[in-house]
Amino acid sequence: MTGEVKISVSDTHRAAMRAFLGNMEKFVDEYADDLEKDANPVGFSMLTSFTNGILLRRRFGPGCPLPDVVRYVALLRASDESARALDARMTENTIRTHLDDPSLTTPPPFGGRAEEMVESMITVLLSLVAEAGLDDKGIEELVEEAAADVEAHELDPAALPVTVPPEVMELLRQS
Structure with a gap:
């Protein structure tokens, strides 16, 4: 069963993203384990993607x-x-996907593994945050903007680069 679903972004997702972008040690100490057990793991994943x-x-x-x-x-x-090992083409295509490049014809994960695409996305995200020189207030505003964008959109699981198991789909529908 597919179809579009709304994704919710919890306060924990928001706090974890703020820590991830501004204080990695705090993220690891306070949020990493909780996110591993999160009943709505897609919320944090989508927040990461929309922030990027x-x-x-x-x-x-x-x-x-x-x-x-x-x-x-x-x-x-x-x-x-940490970026030297990234697949350049996959990283470029991941960026182009976020920029809605109409000339991009290969679907994610662009001939690679979904995990590699996520690694590219995270590396680019952390680089962009460093480049932007965001302070705590800037990170807070960025995370809130991304969370609002996530919650304003519907996700079509059929369009994802990996198959969403039925039990995860059920959790998504409940979020």
């Missing part, structure tokens, strides 16, 4: 030329030790 999308649109703007994305990924991989 907001920062990418701020960074690149509408109609961003592909060479700008390629250059960004190349510089990221050259300057960030």
